[in-house]
Amino acid sequence: xxxxxxxxxxxxxxxxxxxxxxxxxxxxxxxxxxxxxxxxxxxxxxxxxxxxxxxxxxxxxxxxxxxxxxxxxxxxxxxxxxxxxxxxxxxxxxxxxxxxxxxxxxxxxxxxxxxxxxxxxxxxxxxxxxxxxxxxxxxxxxxxxxxxxxxxxxxxxxxxxxxxxxxxxxxxxxxxxxxxxxxxxxxxxxxxxxxxxxxxxxxxxxxxxxxxxxxxxxxxxxxxxxxxxxxxxxxxxxxxxxxxxxxxxxxxxxxxxxxxxxxxxxxxxxxxxxxxxxxxxxxxxxxxxxxxxxxxxxxxxxxxxxxxxxxxxxxxxxxxxxxxxxxxxxxxxxxxxxxxxxxxxxxxxxxxxxxxxxxxxxxxxxxxxxxxxxxxxxxxxxxxxxxxxxxxxxxxxxxxxxxxxxxxxxxxxxxxxxxxxxxxxxxxxxxxxxxxxxxxxxxxxxxxxxxxxxxxxxxxxxxxxxxxxxxxxxxxxxxxxxxxxxxxxxxxxxxxxxxxxxxxxxxxxxxxxxxxxxxxxxxxxxxxxxxxxxxxxxxxxxxxxxxxxxxxxxxxxxxxxxxxxxxxxxx
Amino acid sequence: xxxxxxxxxxxxxxxxxxxxxxxxxxxxxxxxxxxxxxxxxxxxxxxxxxxxxxxxxxxxxxxxxxxxxxxxxxxxxxxxxxxxxxxxxxxxxxxxxxxxxxxxxxxxxxxxxxxxxxxxxxxxxxxxxxxxxxxxxxxxxxxxxxxxxxxxxxxxxxxxxxxxxxxxxxxxxxxxxxxxxxxxxxxxxxxxxxxxxxxxxxxxxxxxxxxxxxxxxxxxxxxxxxxxxxxxxxxxxxxxxxxxxxxxxxxxxxxxxxxxxxxxxxxxxxxxxxxxxxxxxxxxxxxxxxxxxxxxxxxxxxxxxxxxxxxxxxxxxxxxxxxxxxxxxxxxxxxxxxxxxxxxxxxxxxxxxxxxxxxxxxxxxxxxxxxxxxxx
Numbered sequence: 011x012x013x014x015x016x017x018x019x020x021x022x023x024x025x026x027x028x029x030x031x032x033x034x035x036x037x038x039x040x041x042x043x044x045x046x047x048x049x050x051x052x053x054x055x056x057x058x059x060x061x062x063x064x065x066x067x068x069x070x071x072x073x074x075x076x077x078x079x080x081x082x083x084x085x086x087x088x089x090x091x092x093x094x095x096x097x098x099x100x101x102x103x104x105x106x107x108x109x110x111x112x113x114x115x116x117x118x119x120x121x122x123x124x125x126x127x128x129x130x131x132x133x134x135x136x137x138x139x140x141x142x143x144x145x146x147x148x149x150x151x152x153x154x155x156x157x158x159x160x161x162x163x164x165x166x167x168x169x170x171x172x173x174x175x176x177x178x179x180x181x182x183x184x185x186x187x188x189x190x191x192x193x194x195x196x197x198x199x200x201x202x203x204x205x206x207x208x209x210x211x212x213x214x215x216x217x218x219x220x221x222x223x224x225x226x227x228x229x230x231x232x233x234x235x236x237x238x239x240x241x242x243x244x245x246x247x248x249x250x251x252x253x254x255x256x257x258x259x260x261x262x263x264x265x266x267x268x269x270x271x272x273x274x275x276x277x278x279x280x281x282x283x284x285x286x287x288x289x290x291x292x293x294x295x296x297x298x299x300x301x302x303x304x305x306x307x308x309x310x311x312x313x314x315x316x317x318x319x320x321x322x323x324x325x326x327x328x329x330x331x332x333x334x335x336x337x338x339x340x341x342x343x344x345x346x347x348x349x350x351x352x353x354x355x356x357x358x359x360x361x362x363x364x365x366x367x368x369x370x371x372x373x374x375x376x377x378x379x380x381x382x383x384x385x386x387x388x389x390x391x392x393x394x395x396x397x398x399x400x401x402x403x404x405x406x407x408x409x410x411x412x413x414x415x416x417x418x419x420x421x422x423x424x425x426x427x428x429x430x431x432x433x434x435x436x437x438x439x440x441x442x443x444x445x446x447x448x449x450x451x452x453x454x455x456x457x458x459x460x461x462x463x464x465x466x467x468x469x470x471x472x473x474x475x476x477x478x479x480x481x482x483x484x485x486x487x488x489x490x491x492x493x494x495x496x497x498x499x500x501x502x503x504x505x506x507x508x509x510x511x512x513x514x515x516x517x518x519x520x521x522x523x524x525x526x527x528x529x530x531x532x533x534x535x536x537x538x539x540x541x542x543x544x545x546x547x548x549x550x551x552x553x554x555x556x557x558x559x560x561x562x563x564x565x566x567x568x569x570x571x572x573x574x575x576x577x578x579x580x581x
Numbered sequence: 582x583x584x585x586x587x588x589x590x591x592x593x594x595x596x597x598x599x600x601x602x603x604x605x606x607x608x609x610x611x612x613x614x615x616x617x618x619x620x621x622x623x624x625x626x627x628x629x630x631x632x633x634x635x636x637x638x639x640x641x642x643x644x645x646x647x648x649x650x651x652x653x654x655x656x657x658x659x660x661x662x663x664x665x666x667x668x669x670x671x672x673x674x675x676x677x678x679x680x681x682x683x684x685x686x687x688x689x690x691x692x693x694x695x696x697x698x699x700x701x702x703x704x705x706x707x708x709x710x711x712x713x714x715x716x717x718x719x720x721x722x723x724x725x726x727x728x729x730x731x732x733x734x735x736x737x738x739x740x741x742x743x744x745x746x747x748x749x750x751x752x753x754x755x756x757x758x759x760x761x762x763x764x765x766x767x768x769x770x771x772x773x774x775x776x777x778x779x780x781x782x783x784x785x786x787x788x789x790x791x792x793x794x795x796x797x798x799x800x801x802x803x804x805x806x807x808x809x810x811x812x813x814x815x816x817x818x819x820x821x822x823x824x825x826x827x828x829x830x831x832x833x834x835x836x837x838x839x840x841x842x843x844x845x846x847x848x849x850x851x852x853x854x855x856x857x858x859x860x861x862x863x864x865x866x867x868x869x870x871x872x873x874x875x876x877x878x879x880x881x882x883x884x885x886x887x888x889x890x891x892x893x894x895x896x897x898x899x900x901x902x903x904x905x906x907x908x909x910x911x912x913x914x915x916x917x918x919x920x921x922x923x924x925x926x927x928x929x930x931x932x933x934x935x936x937x938x939x940x941x942x943x944x945x946x947x948x949x950x951x952x953x954x955x956x957x
Contacts, residue, residue, distance in 0.1 A: 374795075377799050378798075378799070379795055379798055379799065399801040399802065399803050400801060402799055402800060402801050403800075403801045405799065407795075407796065407799040409792050409795055409796060410792075411792050412792075413791060413792030413793045413795065413796045414793065414796070415592065415595075415596055415793060416791070417595070417596050417599040417600045418592065418595050418596060418599065422592070422595055425588075426588050426589075426591070426592045427800070429584055429585060429587070429588030430585055430588055430589070430797075430800045430801070430802055431800060431801060432584075432585065432801060434584065458599070474796075
């Protein structure tokens, strides 16, 4: 890490920003330096985008002081715009224009003409590896290439400060690595880069992090300073006989801050000074452990984890869910290409892949929401595409975005889904009461679902999907955007359901989350490139160089083995 | 199955009612529109400004001018001094009609005692502003009514040769031809259409946009049940809206309601089903609420123009008349005007009821089918 230079690019002091009654940023004091990768880290709603927009001079602060490259964005936004490149979450690429046309457009907007323009284009196309794709329409680029083009457009004028808002969300691991390497080159060029992210493994690799939660700054400084605080507090229980039981027991033990299933093992984070349980081996701490422990100090007391239990209908032995050569084409685009897998009763099966890989499309076909172009999907022995309505009572489905009725209260949403799933009388009352209590929703019973915090929305979605105690549960990206504590709590419930014999299918683009699954299918460009137990998948790629391959290593090796169609690796 | 549909209906009402914006849409605009349209959409002309050029100056001329001034249709706004003043008065839109009483008016009226003029009728001239052709026609109609009455009274008082043939007009059902009687019952149909159409067209599209529709489709609900669950709230809202509008028409504007209430409501339910069916079709074809609203207005505007609400269907070209047969407003307008202004017998109303029933049945089935088709 370079020594701190004398003058920071951005100087933030007591910065505040409110939107109506909501405090988005609450007295932030921090500095951003040139020649460094600064990670802006936190869950959705933490205030990351607000901070970036303030620095870029797109919002006015309500209080505090902010200086960007020597100018105040509030009074002198023009000077700030000249020095800063900003790539928002959904960068304004024109999908119907080619790569070169998009670049020209942004050059025109920035007033870059003549020789300077040619030089800038050469530099950017070489640097992003997009040279061979000059004439391709932006809409036809892969997710990773779109992000690279976005960065290129934000850098038509070489900025002193580059702000990137969640550049890696939903991008496949290979492109993510390339993107990271590309941005590292900029850092070496003494540009200050702010990389906002919800992925904690990325945060770990930054030179400095600003850790935000609900508008407050929890930590500013090098990530390892935070991680080191956890030294001697992280342990692993190697392959306990029943990992779910072991995890639940550990989580209930005093002194255990966090118990997490990781492949066949259970990983523990202990409170300061607490002794680890017998048989636990020390393991190096991670940035996420530190974040969890910070959040834990900060958070309201835990909601009860008890998931209402009752016997579920037995769907029979053997494989409960099967997909056979499942294929779906939209025009000449194949979203899902010959996918086959089988899931046994009580198993948690994960589909892991970047955005647009075909995970949700696969789910929709399994749930009968979309007819397959070819192949069959059977759930509890039924093809839900043609099934009678009774067949659908066997599944619970939680879709990618919050899809309950925002103008109805929590209680009304529960009552509606209870009736729709045919619950009556006493059973209905019990199911609703059980959900309110078991998911810690009582205090929100009368609140409109729209107004709930994100974590509670997800709880309510899961509660509604499981009111009728379905033997099979489909969860489409259930935890995207929530903080690590909420994610843990959510997975606690999923584990409890699986322990009750519920078969769970889940999609995710979080590599670490995929480790919680019993079995995993890796999806890339519509194809299932591998499936198996996470540890076995990793073990396949053990080499002398990487004796302990991560899931990311495995994913990358798999994609490369598939033979990548585009020369994207040219970057 | 019953309890599932009931849950859907309750949810639908809660969703509409708990959102302050959609609650306002149900009540505010329709009421305002009913009041504004009822006052504004009026063919009747009251106290149109009249200019008088009285070259005669006799008592008979004064009498005639007085008759114009007190008819209610006109008000004497200007007395002109000569023919040269006529054009400026009309050009500047200061008056809508000019009445010219020639110098020989009284003489001719009194029989034209001498010479060549004997036996020739007295003549007055009216000049109307043809730029507003509709009003000009109405004003000339008024003028001739006033003159006819003047003639009758003159004959009665002074004797003389009666006019050889005359028309005595009686307007059934609307004796004074008050145009509000014609327009406001039509508004009951049109405003109900607009509100129900918007509510229903948005209902499926909103759920599709927010993702809740997928959530519904993975439950045991059948498309048919979803369709019923979406239709019933539309019918109830439409019944309330139409009742409110009809009550304002009757009690507020004093428009008579002579027909049978059961027939009115029976026809209303069929009409609502037909309208909702169109709304649900549009809603199932739309991907977003914006598309749904555009689609709804793409339906509403031509449907109103081709309904006979403002202009008679008989005046339309044949192929357009043919098109109006799939327009539910066309049928309901006949029933609603028939039950307000006369006691439309059921035997006649049936001809309007069965087409609406068929439109409803066909479109509702199509909509239910589309629910599943248009998910991707």
